[in-house]
Amino acid sequence: EVHLVESGGGLVQPGGSLRISCAASGFTVSWYYMSWVRQAPGKGLEWVSIIYSNGNTYYADSVKGRFTISRDNSKNTLYLQMNSLRAEDTAVYYCARDYFRYYMDVWGKGTTVTVSS
Amino acid sequence: EIVLTQTPGTVSLSPGERATLSCRASQSVSSNYLAWYQQKPGQAPRLLIYGASSRATGIPGRFSGSGSGTDFTLTISRLEPEDFAVYYCQQFGSSPQTFGQGTKVEIK
Numbered sequence: 001e002v003h004l005v006e007s008g009g010g011l012v013q014p015g016g017s018l019r020i021s022c023a024a025s026g027f028t029v030s031w032y033y034m035s036w037v038r039q040a041p042g043k044g045l046e047w048v049s050i051i052y053s054n055g056n057t058y059y060a061d062s063v064k065g066r067f068t069i070s071r072d073n074s075k076n077t078l079y080l081q082m083n084s085l086r087a088e089d090t091a092v093y094y095c096a097r098d099y100f101r102y103y104m105d106v107w108g109k110g111t112t113v114t115v116s117s
Numbered sequence: 118e119i120v121l122t123q124t125p126g127t128v129s130l131s132p133g134e135r136a137t138l139s140c141r142a143s144q145s146v147s148s149n150y151l152a153w154y155q156q157k158p159g160q161a162p163r164l165l166i167y168g169a170s171s172r173a174t175g176i177p178g179r180f181s182g183s184g185s186g187t188d189f190t191l192t193i194s195r196l197e198p199e200d201f202a203v204y205y206c207q208q209f210g211s212s213p214q215t216f217g218q219g220t221k222v223e224i225k
Contacts, residue, residue, distance in 0.1 A: 037162075045154075045162065045205055045216040060213055094161055101209045103152040103167035105174075110161055 002026035002106050004095050009111030016085050020111050022078040022095030027106075030073045033098040036080050038091035039110075046091075049080065050098055063089075085115045119144050119208050121217035129225040136193040138220045140206035145186045147210035153182055153191045156219075157202045165204075166191060196222070 008020040022034075036048040049059045049069040057069050068081040078095050093113055097106035120143040130136055140151070149169035154162035164173040166182035169189055179194040193200055201224050206217040 044219045045156075045207075047207075047214050047216065050214075058212065099167075101214065102150060103164055103173070103209070104154075104162075104207075105164050105167075107161035107163070 002097070004097070004106055004108035006093065006095055006108040006111035009093065009113045011114045011116065012085055013117050014086060014115055016115070017081070017083045018085065018113060019079055019081045020093055020113065022080075022108055024076045024078070024097075027097070028073075029071050029076050029078055033100055034069075034071065034078045035096050035098040035104060036069060036078075037094045037096055037104070038089075038113075039094070040088070040091045043091075048093070050101075051078070082113070085113075087115050089113060090115045118213060119146065119211050119215055121206050121208055121215055123204075123206060123217035123220045125220060126218075127221040127223060129223050130196055131225045132196050132198055134196050134225075136191075136196055136200070136222055138191040138193075138204055138222075140184075140189040140191070140217050142187040142189070142208060144211065146189075146208045149185055150208060150210035151182075151184070151189050152207045152209070153180075154205045154207065155200075155202045156205065162205065193222075198224075 003025045035050045051069045066084045070079045092110040094110045095108045096104040122141045124139045151169045153166040156162045170182045203219045203221045
């Protein structure tokens with residue numbers, strides 16, 4: 001059975017940094033596209049970033065230059081390094097298996113990131 | 118960027134009734150790269166429909182998707198108690214991929 005488990009969320013001050021992780025089981029992360037999607041409190045879903053199976057990465061304009069997506073194939077784990085955090089980055093962050101930009105079929109339960117002083 | 122507009126924002130229905138949810142795109146969504154998700158409070162989204170009309174694995178037959186170009190519809194033929202949730206459409210046809218703002222289906 002396929003699973004994704006996010007971790008690493010927490011409270012961080014504005015301007016600070018945080019790295020969140022997404023451990024996969026039941027499939028190989030590097031064979032698929034993998035995305036991060038976030039949801040601010042009481043709001044809808046916002047796509048954040050994607051890493052392709054060939055390693056190419058793409059970002060939403062709202063996080064470009066501040067966030068970096070990566071993966072560790074040996075650990076079968078996806079990461080999101082978040083720098084220069086702002087209050088508006090406060091959200092639940094989900095990782096999802098992005099089936100070659102056709103649909104997202106496997107989702108983690110999410111990890112909460114709160115940016116506040 | 119393609120903007121997806123979902124209507125209505127909220128719909129109040131009774132179990133057994135039919136729900137019809139709309140998702141309109143600001144530009145044509147190529148090759149029907151349009152998916153629908155269900156999200157319940159405190160849970161992650163769940164894939165329902167992909168390719169505008171294909172049901173995901175394990176999704177009951179009362180859920181169906183239709184449409185093409187700029188107009189898409191999710192229909193729930195007879196609402197079950199577990200179907201009351203928020204529904205999102207998402208397009209992958211143009212970068213960046215984008216979500217609609219969601220339609221809440223609430224119990225009347």
